[in-house]
Amino acid sequence: MELKDYQIKVLDYLESYLAELKAQKSEKQDYFEFLKGKGKEAVHPEKSDYCQLAWESLKAKMAVYRSNYTVRNDGMRRNIPNVCFKVPTGGGKTLLATAAIQRINQDYFKRNNGFVLWIVPSETIYTQTSKQLRDKEHTYRQMLDRASGGRTLILEKHDRFTAQDVEDNLCIMLLMLQASNRNNKEALKMFKDSGRFESFFPPLDDYNANNALLSAVPNLDTADLMSDEHCVISGISIKHSLGNVMRLLRPIAIFDEGHRGATQLAQDTVNSFNTSFILELSATPKDHSNVLVNVGGQELKKEQMIKLPINVTSYGEANWQHTLNQAHAKTLELNNLAAKYQAEEGRYIRPIMVIKAEPKRKGEAYDHVEDIKSYLIKNLNVLESQIRIKLADNNEMRDDDLFDKFCPVRYIITKDALKEGWDCSFAYVLAILSNTRGQTALTQFIGRVLRQPYALETSIPALNQCYVYCDNADVNSAAKGIKQGLEDEGMGDVSDQIVAGSGQATGKEKVTLKRKEKYKGTKIFLPSLNVIRNGKPVSFDYHADILADIQWDDYSFDALEKITLADKEMMDYQHLTVDWKKDKVGQIDIDWGEKQSEKVTNDISITLMVSQLMEKVPNAWQAFRIIQHALSQLKYKGISETKIAINSVFIVEEIKKDCFRWMLEQSEANFRRKLDDGTVFLRLLAEPFSKLNWHMAEQIEMQRNLNETAVTLEKSMFQPQYFSNYNGLENPIALAINNKDVVEWWHRLAVRGTEYSIQGWKRERIYPDFLVKLEAGKDGIERLYFIESKGEHLEGNKDTSYKQELFKTINAALIGDIKPKGEMTLVDSKEKISFHMVFENEWENELNGLLV
Numbered sequence: 001m002e003l004k005d006y007q008i009k010v011l012d013y014l015e016s017y018l019a020e021l022k023a024q025k026s027e028k029q030d031y032f033e034f035l036k037g038k039g040k041e042a043v044h045p046e047k048s049d050y051c052q053l054a055w056e057s058l059k060a061k062m063a064v065y066r067s068n069y070t071v072r073n074d075g076m077r078r079n080i081p082n083v084c085f086k087v088p089t090g091g092g093k094t095l096l097a098t099a100a101i102q103r104i105n106q107d108y109f110k111r112n113n114g115f116v117l118w119i120v121p122s123e124t125i126y127t128q129t130s131k132q133l134r135d136k137e138h139t140y141r142q143m144l145d146r147a148s149g150g151r152t153l154i155l156e157k158h159d160r161f162t163a164q165d166v167e168d169n170l171c172i173m174l175l176m177l178q179a180s181n182r183n184n185k186e187a188l189k190m191f192k193d194s195g196r197f198e199s200f201f202p203p204l205d206d207y208n209a210n211n212a213l214l215s216a217v218p219n220l221d222t223a224d225l226m227s228d229e230h231c232v233i234s235g236i237s238i239k240h241s242l243g244n245v246m247r248l249l250r251p252i253a254i255f256d257e258g259h260r261g262a263t264q265l266a267q268d269t270v271n272s273f274n275t276s277f278i279l280e281l282s283a284t285p286k287d288h289s290n291v292l293v294n295v296g297g298q299e300l301k302k303e304q305m306i307k308l309p310i311n312v313t314s315y316g317e318a319n320w321q322h323t324l325n326q327a328h329a330k331t332l333e334l335n336n337l338a339a340k341y342q343a344e345e346g347r348y349i350r351p352i353m354v355i356k357a358e359p360k361r362k363g364e365a366y367d368h369v370e371d372i373k374s375y376l377i378k379n380l381n382v383l384e385s386q387i388r389i390k391l392a393d394n395n396e397m398r399d400d401d402l403f404d405k406f407c408p409v410r411y412i413i414t415k416d417a418l419k420e421g422w423d424c425s426f427a428y429v430l431a432i433l434s435n436t437r438g439q440t441a442l443t444q445f446i447g448r449v450l451r452q453p454y455a456l457e458t459s460i461p462a463l464n465q466c467y468v469y470c471d472n473a474d475v476n477s478a479a480k481g482i483k484q485g486l487e488d489e490g491m492g493d494v495s496d497q498i499v500a501g502s503g504q505a506t507g508k509e510k511v512t513l514k515r516k517e518k519y520k521g522t523k524i525f526l527p528s529l530n531v532i533r534n535g536k537p538v539s540f541d542y543h544a545d546i547l548a549d550i551q552w553d554d555y556s557f558d559a560l561e562k563i564t565l566a567d568k569e570m571m572d573y574q575h576l577t578v579d580w581k582k583d584k585v586g587q588i589d590i591d592w593g594e595k596q597s598e599k600v601t602n603d604i605s606i607t608l609m610v611s612q613l614m615e616k617v618p619n620a621w622q623a624f625r626i627i628q629h630a631l632s633q634l635k636y637k638g639i640s641e642t643k644i645a646i647n648s649v650f651i652v653e654e655i656k657k658d659c660f661r662w663m664l665e666q667s668e669a670n671f672r673r674k675l676d677d678g679t680v681f682l683r684l685l686a687e688p689f690s691k692l693n694w695h696m697a698e699q700i701e702m703q704r705n706l707n708e709t710a711v712t713l714e715k716s717m718f719q720p721q722y723f724s725n726y727n728g729l730e731n732p733i734a735l736a737i738n739n740k741d742v743v744e745w746w747h748r749l750a751v752r753g754t755e756y757s758i759q760g761w762k763r764e765r766i767y768p769d770f771l772v773k774l775e776a777g778k779d780g781i782e783r784l785y786f787i788e789s790k791g792e793h794l795e796g797n798k799d800t801s802y803k804q805e806l807f808k809t810i811n812a813a814l815i816g817d818i819k820p821k822g823e824m825t826l827v828d829s830k831e832k833i834s835f836h837m838v839f840e841n842e843w844e845n846e847l848n849g850l851l852v
Contacts, residue, residue: 003099004455005764006299007092009799010085011099013293016062018108020054021081046078054081055290062797066291075219075247075272081108082278084258084289088297088490089447090306090423093281094129097254098140102147102615104252104277105170110649112148112608116172117251117273121260123176129256130154130174144170146615149608157189157242160196166249173251177261191221191243200245204237213238219272220244246273258282258289283490297491302767304457306450306491307428307466309510309703310482315471320433321375323471327353327431328380330467331410334428337460348405349453349463353429355413356445369413372433376411383408390414402426425451428463432470446485513718514699519745524696526771526784526833527684529758531674532821537689540680542763550666552622557630557655565639565647604631604645612652616660630655664761671761675813681820682758682810684827693827694756696747713738717747729789729840730769736844737772737787740851744782746772756786758835760806764799768835774851776830785850786835789843800837807835 003011028045035042055069065086072080085100087093097118105111120126132140133154144152148170155161155173165171202209214220221239238244253270255261258280261270267288270278285291300306315323334351342348358368369389376382385408388396400407402424412427427449449466457464468482486492514520529540610623617623630651634644644651674680685692700718702725710720715738723731730748737746748770749755757765768786776782790800811834819826838846
């Protein structure tokens with residue numbers, strides 16, 4: 001599965017944090033060993049402040065979302081690295097979690113095996129996650145198998161597993177949040193003796209071994225074997241419980257919906273498992289969470305992951321039958337459009353309506369669910385086979401694959417069973433037919449209809465939006481409920497995308513901006529980035545036109561002399577003897593023996609190394625060739641297979657860094673070469689290829705606050721303007737542009753992801769903020785400037801530096817006036833285009849120099 005731009009950004013942030021974490025911990029380790037060598041007391045590195053220092057160091061280099069760092073300590077007072085991804089519902093949190101496990105395990109812990117505790121907040125999410133992780137054809141499982149070389153073991157808390165299982169596999173244990181709560185009677189089973197985990201513990205009657213283990217891990221739960229106070233000798237036995245197994249294994253904890261585990265009890269319980277790393281995933285994290293990176297709804301919309309706007313029809317006094325009639329009519333309309341879309345473009349969508357029924361009151365015989373189903377069949381001619389009921393005690397959807405072309409389901413009736421953890425992207429229409437708590441229902445259910453099918457917008461606008469119908473809900477309640485729902489789903493930044501339907505208006509309303517009278521009907525088009533492929537111009541495609549031309553045959557990892565493998569052929573160990581003190585009854589005497597070494601034997605797993613490298617090298621055969629070449633070079637230098645095997649994770653990590661750097665260099669070289677020779681070009685094309693140019697619309701639709709005053713900016717191409725659509729930096733820039741005498745007209749490219757963009761040698765697209773047309777100068781040339789604005793905190797980061805370099809490269813190519821290959825006819829234009837970036841702390845000076 002190809003990662004989205006924002007998902008790549010999230011993982012880049014994680015990799016940067018892990019790098020800082022390794023550096024800080026290594027420094028603490030060096031200092032610890034130095035003091036110990038001097039015979040002085042020293043703080044163990046894991047009990048130091050290395051996590052806080054890593055956060056501060058990263059913060060100085062990148063714009064982390066939350067400035068302050070919250071410390072978490074395990075049951076032995078060791079510092080736990082803990083971070084949070086703030087990602088909206090529908091943003092692929094589970095995919096990010098599986099990708100993060102690979103990076104944390106391999107990049108930080110330098111291993112492929114181990115134990116992961118995956119905590120979920122509800123039965124619905126538990127069932128869904130379990131199904132996805134067990135399915136070897138699912139992307140999530142494939143991501144885990146890549147991390148483990150195909151050795152992934154999915155466990156539940158009742159399963160039996162051994163120490164050898166953890167040694168040989170990447171073990172993922174799914175756990176309900178409630179199951180780890182020691183105040184929960186059911187959860188107490190986790191902390192009771194069990195006959196399933198003998199391999200992790202010494203024999204029950206080996207008191208010395210039990211006490212030695214307890215000395216090493218003092219927060220293990222114990223049982224007193226000789227509780228009789230008259231016994232001369234008392235014995236201690238460590239409980240063979242799952243809870244104690246966790247403390248020994250020190251799992252990585254993945255906390256799905258981390259805000260649900262914000263109580264001190266929940267945090268203390270997870271900490272007490274001696275967790276080695278905590279990753280929270282949440283749309284709405286609490287203040288204690290160390291939010292590393294924030295993804296907003298705008299980024300999901302840009303990647304075509306969600307349906308917006310939300311069209312709301314709210315009936316203040318209508319009965320539920322009328323509301324259902326309107327929602328049903330919209331569902332039929334969408335299904336007709338979907339059939340047309342499939343016939344024309346071959347992609348299957350079957351719009352589904354989700355119906356929220358009124359809960360059945362205690363003691364009442366009336367069942368709203370059955371009444372709705374009967375009305376659909378008898379009054380609206382819906383086939384019974386198209387209806388499913390989804391309740392806590394009646395799940396008719398258990399065997400349905402809603403994405404199957406032969407699945408008949410178009411209507412789902414529920415009460416509360418779908419309010420979380422259900423993510424069918426075919427759900428387009430939400431009908432709230434509950435007379436009570438309408439606002440609450442909207443808040444909880446709005447996320448169920450937001451996902452865009454296949455994460456790809458259609459050519460039919462109506463199939464890129466979602467629709468909400470509610471009865472007995474006043475306008476303010478509906479608006480407040482949906483806004484709160486978007487915020488609860490982590491998409492507060494798109495809460496203005498609520499459009500009034502044929503019922504009553506909400507807190508936002510749709511407005512149409514039209515071109516200035518002077519330019520109405522005038523064709524305004526600009527060149528897009530296109531490419532000559534098979535002799536014809538087509539739209540530029542990063543994968544087909546850049547990545548596909550990378551010659552992986554030319555790459556080999558030749559930096560072996562720059563890496564130092566850990567000398568681990570000999571493994572240090574120390575023997576100790578634990579016995580009762582001869583002179584003091586009940587006290588323990590520990591005799592530490594001398595440090596010794598023994599040779600370690602291990603085998604190289606080429607399959608595992610290849611699967612790990614494929615994160616950066618897309619071709620399995622090439623990944624195999626690269627690994628084979630590196631191994632042969634190491635063996636040629638006389639490095640033993642054992643040493644290579646023990647260092648295999650480190651070797652692959654170094655190759656990944658090197659080949660990714662090489663890939664970016666090759667991508668940039670390919671792009672620049674194709675730009676220089678005219679294969680890639682930015683020129684206006686004449687017929688029959690003019691559709692490849694960017695055409696400015698005659699009018700655009702936006703949302704404004706109710707009763708917001710329209711602003712007339714006389715040089716804006718579209719009138720009027722509404723400042724609720726501008727951010728803090730765009731507002732003064734727009735006013736400054738409008739006041740420049742040299743400006744003929746300007747346009748704020750307001751709808752990201754649907755208006756003008758360019759792309760370069762990286763996957764991400766760049767969407768400029770403003771398009772500015774200048775009056776013709778003395779040379780008779782008319783200039784068009786694309787202007788991108790950046791906040792001060794973004795100046796100098798990798799993303800901004802790349803955009804600046806791409807702008808510079810495109811501008812140089814435009815000055816060179818290189819024409820595309822072939823016999824394409826270009827449109828004769830006097831306009832010169834260029835791209836520019838202005839920063840928050842100096843934008844006025846930069847605009848003054850530009851707009852002259």
